[in-house]
Amino acid sequence: MSGTQAQLVVIAISGRALAQSALRGGFSVRVLDAFADRDTQQAGVTQRIAAEDTIALDPERMFAALGEPAARIIIITGSGFERSPQLLDRLAHYGTVCANDADIVRALKEPLLAAALLRALGFEVPQTQIAPPSDGHGWLQKQIGGAGGVHVRPAAGATHSARCYYQRVVGGVPLSVTFLADGERAYLLGFNQQSLGTVGDAPYCYLGASTCVVAPALERDLQSRLNRLVRVTALRGLNGLDFMLDRERVNVLEVNPRPTATFELYDADIARGLVYWHVRSFRSPVPEFEALLGDGKAEPRAYRIVFAEHGLRVPAGVEFPVWCKDLPTAGAVLQAGAPVLSVFAQGPTPELAQLQLVHRLAEVDAMLEQWRVSEHA
Numbered sequence: 001m002s003g004t005q006a007q008l009v010v011i012a013i014s015g016r017a018l019a020q021s022a023l024r025g026g027f028s029v030r031v032l033d034a035f036a037d038r039d040t041q042q043a044g045v046t047q048r049i050a051a052e053d054t055i056a057l058d059p060e061r062m063f064a065a066l067g068e069p070a071a072r073i074i075i076i077t078g079s080g081f082e083r084s085p086q087l088l089d090r091l092a093h094y095g096t097v098c099a100n101d102a103d104i105v106r107a108l109k110e111p112l113l114a115a116a117l118l119r120a121l122g123f124e125v126p127q128t129q130i131a132p133p134s135d136g137h138g139w140l141q142k143q144i145g146g147a148g149g150v151h152v153r154p155a156a157g158a159t160h161s162a163r164c165y166y167q168r169v170v171g172g173v174p175l176s177v178t179f180l181a182d183g184e185r186a187y188l189l190g191f192n193q194q195s196l197g198t199v200g201d202a203p204y205c206y207l208g209a210s211t212c213v214v215a216p217a218l219e220r221d222l223q224s225r226l227n228r229l230v231r232v233t234a235l236r237g238l239n240g241l242d243f244m245l246d247r248e249r250v251n252v253l254e255v256n257p258r259p260t261a262t263f264e265l266y267d268a269d270i271a272r273g274l275v276y277w278h279v280r281s282f283r284s285p286v287p288e289f290e291a292l293l294g295d296g297k298a299e300p301r302a303y304r305i306v307f308a309e310h311g312l313r314v315p316a317g318v319e320f321p322v323w324c325k326d327l328p329t330a331g332a333v334l335q336a337g338a339p340v341l342s343v344f345a346q347g348p349t350p351e352l353a354q355l356q357l358v359h360r361l362a363e364v365d366a367m368l369e370q371w372r373v374s375e376h377a
Contacts, residue, residue, distance in 0.1 A: 006027060006028070006072055006074050007028045007070075007073050007074070008027035008074045008075075008076065008275070009029075009032065009066070009073055009074070010022065010030070010076055010077075010078070011031075011032045011049075011057070011062060011075060011076070011078070011080070011091075012080055012259075013034045013035075013055060013056075013078065014040075014261075014326060015032070015033035015040060015046075015078060016031075016033075016035075016037055016039055016040040016326055017261065017263070017264040017267070017325075018076060018078055018259060018275055019031045019043035019044050019046075020043050020273075021263075021264070021267050021276075022076075022273065022275040023043055023044070023273075024276070025273045025276030025279070026272070026276070027276075029043055029045075030044050030047075031043065031045070031046040032046075032057075032066070033046070033048065033057075034048065034050035034056070034080070035048065035328075036048040036329070037329070038327040038328065039325055039327045040326075047065050049061040049062045049065055057080040059087055062087075063090070063094075066091075066094045069093055069094045069095065070094070070095055072095075073094065073095030073096065074096050075091055075095045075096065075097045075099070076097075076098045076099060076259070076279065077091070078258055078259050079258065080147075081099075081105065082105065082109050082145035082146070082147055083144075083145035083163075084145075085102040085105040085109070085145075087102075088100075088102040098236075098237060098279045098282040099237070100235060100258065101234070104233050104235065105258075108254075108255045109144060109145050109254075111130065111165040112129075112130065112165075114254065115128040117233075118252050121225055121232065122225050122228070123250070123252045124249070124250060124251050124252065125252050125253075126167045126168045126169075126170045126244075126251050126253070127167065127168040128166070128167050128168075130164075130165050130166070131166075132155065132158075132164075132166060133155060133166055135156075136154070136156035136157065136166075138168060139155035139166050139168055140153065140154060140155055140167050140168075140204075141153045141154070141155040141158040141160075141165075141166055142165055142167060143164060143165075144164070147256075148206045149196060149202065150199070151202075152202070152203075152204035153202070153204075167253070170246070171244065172245045172249070172251065173246075174193070174194040174196060175191055175194065175214070175242075175243055175244070175245050176191070176192045176194055176240050176241060176260070176262060177190070177191050177192070177226070177240065178190055178191075178192065178238070178240050178260060178265070178266060179239055179240070180237065180238055180239075180278065180281060180286070180289060181226075181235040181236050181239055182230075182281040182284075182285045182287075183230065183231075183236050183285065184230065184231060184285050185230055185231075186223065186227055186229070186230045186235075187286075187289050187290055187293060188219070188293075189263070189266040189274075189293070190211050190265065190266055190298070191212050191213060191219075192210065192211055192212060192262045193209060193210050193211075194209050194242070195207040195208045195209060195210070195304060199337050205307075206261075206305075207304055207305055207307075208302070208303045208304035208305050208342070209261070209265065210300065210303075210353065210354065210357075211300050211301050211353075212300075212350065214245070218245075235257060236281045237258075237278045237281050237282060238258070238259035238263050238274060238278045239255065239257055239260070240255075240260035240262060240263075241255055242254050242255075242256065259274075259275075259278065265301045265302075265303070269292075269294065269298050271292055277292075299347065299353075300347060300350040300353040301346040301353060302345050302346070302350075302353045302357045303342055303343060304357060304361060305326075305339050305341075305342050306339070306340045306361065306365075307338065307339055307340065308335065308336050308337060308338050308339075308340050309336060311333070311335055311373035312333070312334040312340065312368060312371040312372060312373060313332070313334075313371055314329065314330055314332045314333075314334070314371060315370075315371060316331065318367075321360070321363070323345065323360055324342065324344075325344060326339070333373070340368065343357065343364055344357075345357035
């Protein structure tokens with residue numbers, strides 16, 4: 001594959017990380033996403049295709065932006081298609097789509113089918129059902145195809161709708177594993193501890209992640225089970241598995257059959273960037289990728305999404321620290337609860353990486369305080 005001869009179109013809620021990785025792979029990049037952030041625009045021609053007053057993708061704007069089909073265009077997708085996997089089928093008319101098949105996405109996002117499949121492969125899964133539990137205490141309500149945790153609520157007192165399902169609460173630490181699949185096996189990039197917190201009225205929002213290690217026996221067990229998952233589903237490309245780890249007990253919450261935000265924690269360690277290998281994996285098996293994984297002792301990394309605590313207006317001429325990404329454009333007005341930017345850190349140990357992250361978050365908080373929009377403005 002010659003990346004320099006192909007234009008790659010990134011379509012996602014936020015396409016910045018995928019676009020920057022694609023540049024490393026030698027692609028000419030175009031981005032269709034919900035933000036059109038400043039650093040995304042620097043990675044390639046960028047167009048905002050968000051639906052009005054939301055950060056969801058607008059299908060009409062997306063297909064209008066794609067224009068006429070072009071045989072040489074490669075399309076990769078990130079978040080934003082879980083609720084409407086049929087859009088993946090339509091994208092196939094516009095170029096070569098390097099994304100998991102709509103039927104795979106649909107199956108893995110159908111709660112009861114996904115739970116049954118995962119259990120058949122030997123994973124433990126929390127009790128999952130479509131009907132509201134008679135007593136909602138100890139249960140969570142989730143939205144089918146939801147992402148980022150904004151859709152997760154305590155089931156007690158929640159209003160049921162057709163797209164809701166319910167999972168019993170399980171103990172432990174929220175983790176994920178990021179992996180590349182090629183239809184035959186899974187190549188584990190690493191494990192991540194997820195940061196969750198309250199944003200607005202959503203108590204389980206995804207705030208970011210940090211790299212972590214798990215016991216060798218657990219890693220071997222998950223490697224074996226993920227290999228079976230890949231062979232059964234024919235998964236390809238970058239994917240993620242979310243789970244709760246309670247000592248040695250693993251409860252799988254969901255499979256994300258797309259590049260997850262955590263792939264960026266590993267991108268710098270992989271020659272040509274992970275998007276290059278993501279695209280390669282849709283063309284053929286990539287056993288040579290294993291040689292790039294090293295000894296698993298990469299420098300610990302962490303990142304956090306900063307959400308606006310109150311209304312903000314981004315001033316003109318602001319200079320962002322180099323460790324900030326997903327940069328808002330000058331003049332942008334952000335409402336309370338909106339994502340502002342992302343802060344990255346790393347260090348020789350996980351503890352030092354976290355300490356650096358805390359210091360950088362404090363620096364960003366002080367900067368954002370200067371952007372505060374007066375309630376009387």
